[in-house]
Amino acid sequence: MDQSRRSFLALTGSTAAAIWLADVDALLAAGRHAATADAFIVFSAADAADIEAACAQIVPTDETPGAREARVIYFIDKALDTFARGQRNEWVKGARLLRSKAARVDRAARTFADLRPELQIAVLASLEKDKVPFFQELRNAAIAGMLASPEHGGNFEKTGWKMIGFDDRFVWTAPFGWYDRDA
Numbered sequence: 001m002d003q004s005r006r007s008f009l010a011l012t013g014s015t016a017a018a019i020w021l022a023d024v025d026a027l028l029a030a031g032r033h034a035a036t037a038d039a040f041i042v043f044s045a046a047d048a049a050d051i052e053a054a055c056a057q058i059v060p061t062d063e064t065p066g067a068r069e070a071r072v073i074y075f076i077d078k079a080l081d082t083f084a085r086g087q088r089n090e091w092v093k094g095a096r097l098l099r100s101k102a103a104r105v106d107r108a109a110r111t112f113a114d115l116r117p118e119l120q121i122a123v124l125a126s127l128e129k130d131k132v133p134f135f136q137e138l139r140n141a142a143i144a145g146m147l148a149s150p151e152h153g154g155n156f157e158k159t160g161w162k163m164i165g166f167d168d169r170f171v172w173t174a175p176f177g178w179y180d181r182d183a
Contacts (some may be wrong), residue, residue: 037071042080042088046111047095048073053113054098055142057120059160070159072145079141087137094134098123 040048055067055076067073080088098112101123109115112123127135147161148154155161161168 037074037078040074040077042091043073043077043095047092048077050095050098050102050112051076051091051138053111053115053120054124054138055145057117057124058139058142059146059163064163065159066163067142067146069156070146070154071156072142072154075145075148075154075156076141079145090134090137094138097127097132097134101126 043051052068052073055072059067059070059072061068076091080091095112099110102109102112102115102119105119105123106115109119112120115123124135128139145154146159147164150156150158158168160166
């Protein structure tokens with residue numbers, strides 16, 4: 001596994017999670033929705049396909065599962081129906097922006113999801129370079145959906161935690177501290 005990918009996700013995940021983890025009840029609902037949903041609440045099918053494709057470039061599937069396997073798109077969709085409701089318009093505009101950028105780099109592409117992976121990355125890199133606010137929202141949401149506690153939304157089947165090697169035992173037992181006693 002690429003250590004820099006782990007480090008990047010671990011560092012930015014805490015920031016992104018802090019932004020998106022404001023309402024625990026809504027997060028619980030987002031997590032339950034992400035685990036079981038097969039339809040979208042806020043996104044159209046076309047918008048969902050483009051946003052999911054973008055998230056899959058931010059946290060790609062390689063030797064480990066990525067944003068698709070973590071069902072990040074369903075987490076974001078539910079978030080936009082609950083605690084992030086005020087951001088709906090930005091996401092609809094963002095999906096439109098992805099489609100318009102896709103058409104500029106490949107006239108045959110009708111959607112961002114239709115682009116070849118290298119062109120998807122080029123589009124996302126241009127959004128980041130141009131400091132388009134939607135890109136930051138997209139990245140934060142992808143990382144939050146990937147790393148948020150499954151109990152609080154996102155991270156379907158602990159996909160993100162497994163990817164970064166996080167051991168989710170929140171209670172530690174002996175021999176914790178044994179070396180102090182024997183010193």
